Amino acid sequence: MAKKKRNVVEKESVVVKFVGDSGDGMQLTGDMFSEEAALAGNDLATFPDFPAEIRAPQNTIAGVSGFQMHMGSSKIFTTGDLVDVLIAMNPASLKANLKWAKKGTTILTDTDAFDDKAIEKAGYKQDPLKDHSLDSFNVIKAPITSLTKESLKDKGLDNKTAERSKNMFALGILYFIFNRDLKASFHYFEKRFKKKPELIDINKIALQAGYNYADTIEALESVIQVSPAKMEKGRYRNITGNIATAWGLLAASEKSGRPLFLGSYPITPATEILMELSKHKSLGAKVFQAEDEIAGICSAIGASYTGSLACTSTSGPGLSLKSEAIGLAVMTELPLVIVDVQRGGPSTGLPTKSEQSDLYQALFGRNGECPVIVIAASTSENCFYYAYEAAKLSMEHMTPCILLTDGYLGFGSALFKIPRMADMPAINPPIAKANDPDFKPYRRDPVTLVRKWAIPGTEGLRHRIGGLEKEDIIGTVSTDPLNHQKMVDYRNAKVEKIADFIPLQEVVGNPSGDLLVVSWGGTFGAVHSAVKVLQDEGKKVSHAHFQYIMPLPKNTGEIFSGFKRIVVCELNSGQFVNYLRMKHPKHDYYQFNKVQALPFMINELTDKFNQLLEEK
């Protein structure tokens, strides 16, 4: 076959989404495509979008599984709003995702999957590939299933096995469209299927066949080039937020010399943290899959008492179950890291979707006066640093810390510049020395108000702690009214004083202007990108993205004073903005909220900001 010469179109960034039935292998295909992009030097961010059911009925909208990736030759901050290339393996996945396509989007479809039954099951009245409803898109109609089978006909495979390789055929087409090399994927097959060598060949053939097919068809006028991004020198890898969180905890354990203990119960979207840490027993991690959320945190409190870096990972409903035990950790003044990978709530809510609606729960969801440190990660890769920071603050200040991430960060992936452990900040827990004559369970450091961590087994430090109010210094049970007041004040002040040990809040843009955009946690990418659009237009807009929430950075009020208007954007009905109203009541706050279990789109943010800038 003669190769056609094609135009090469250079693009700064491209959003690609793979969608199909949940058994079609879209996650794997997306992963492989991302890996290839990373090797080609692009920056990227990915997000898997799968149904809560493991195998929902075939060819239904409910069963659509997707994987979105955004790659570029410059820094990538989000997984992208609208899609440039959509790979839709069946009618249902096309129907469910067409709303993310824009004029001119390339849509690759498997025409073999568009039979009458599947078209009807997807809720189409007629075949969308034939009724001109897709005329504004660049549709590639490829009989992927039959061509895959044809390419493998010499292999003597049964129909089902041959069909299963159709995702590789589709990936081959994509590789051609993006001018990618097949070698890395070949290498991947060789590694992955070491024990089933027949699969190496099958996948190679299907991938190559897809690539060759794309080369011959008329529909492809041009190929897309995304050049390597200019990135900081160093060693890189791809990482999801949940893995980064798990690794951050391991790093903090190694640095502090405190063995890692995780007591957790499986819950979407936090389970990967539990699964990942179970793999790392060689680093001494003790991972306990508990009988419930409560046992998860209570076992961690037991481990913390004995001197471990103790952690529990969960999502919103699990955090509710852990409330009483968090109170015990606050009262006993033990370090404890609680990771909440937020999802849509209340109740069971939307387990696989993301929102920021656990902030109130993290700040206030306990009986009594019960302050804890609350911090939030903002990207998949910085989950590593914020998990590390949560462990550091919790141990050094002998108080529980809630780390908020969310499903988008947890499941999503980004490129991660690999740090060196030698460069990570030191962690110095206040461990009591054997036979310290001055040791008392609740004697505090006069500056930080932190008590000492007296580890069972140590000579001369036997003591009892517990959930009943304790007498100042000596730590015996006390119901004295003035002592209670004093201890409540100490516990509050101890957490407030942490403001002296965290970085000042940064502002992206000028320290004064017409509008300060405030956001926190997992919305960083979208909000940052939207602010940049307006800044590039010369508007006086700046951005303050918060990651330290309790306590807030010391310069928060000062920053707010520099702007005519402040708008707080978050994926809930206004939890952070109300917290700011409480902590910094002198300022007026506008708010922009969305509770659709979807991330912010850049243009909805810029619309809102423009509207605020235009209002008098």
Added chain:
Amino acid sequence: MSDYVNMTIERSNVPLTKLDFESDQMVKWCPGCGAHAILNAVERVFPKIGYRKENFCIVSGIGCSSRFPYYVNTYGIHGIHGRAAAIGTGVKIANPRLSTWIATGDGDSLAIGGNHFIHIIRRNVDVNILLFNNQIYGLTKGQYSPTTPMGKITKTSPQGTIEHPFNIGELVMGAQGTFFARVPDNNINLMTECMFEAAKHDGTSIIEIMQNCIIYADKAHAGVTGKETKDENMLILKNGEPMLFGKEMKKGLRLKDTRLEVVETGKGGIKAEDILIHDQYNQDPGIHTMLAKLAPPYFPMVFGVIRSAMFPTYDDLVEEQIKFAKDNSKIKCVDDLLNSGDTWEID
């Protein structure tokens, strides 16, 4: 006999006494409460076990029983309601070199903490659980508990309870328990012996202590353990010895078909060798379960160590897996982990 206790826990190099374990806290249980005897037995048995005093850790939940850690001078945590088993699990996994004791009650462990109770037993975590069974909620002043006998009038059952109580031994066996002992609070020697046996046992040891609440359920156990009734209604097991009871020690248990029955030696041709011999180490829980379920009026209630079977402990298996992973994994430190798998250089 102290040669048999866990050898991985560091031993005291000076002889310890009861005084080493007495705390300076005022004991605030009601005068005449059975808990005083339990405290006394613990303070007696800890020096005998012989570990360094810093290597004991006592964990509790909520209730009268759970004030226990404050009264013993060891490391200790007073937890929250029902969660002692979960907290204790964390203590033991994180540091297997601590002799971990849990003080709990029938409400704490069998109602609000029922889930943790069965799971710690199923996992066989090496802790010793002192379950104060007074058949009542004492600290909240007299509501029925999961072990209150059916029909009993309490503050929340003015017409009598309509719930079937748990038999703790049966529950322990059902959860695949490896150690179960039952003791009355008025026999401190038996209590001390069973605590020592529990310390020797590798795995979750449950000691049901039939404790008298003098205020809200006084004499709840008197029909079995009282002065007038104990000879006929209590059978105290000794390993390797026949299961005999009664004033003359002539009554005994034998296995007939698939059930236990009470017989009397010398009557109806019953010989001494017909009486069952107790084997607490039998891995099969069949007879142990039958023994745990016996109760008057047709049977004596069985006391002492009913079951003490060898099975791997959870905490040992954790250590084994960690050792295996350390010996076999290429990932020796976090730098190794960060650089494992697919990585690439950008320059």
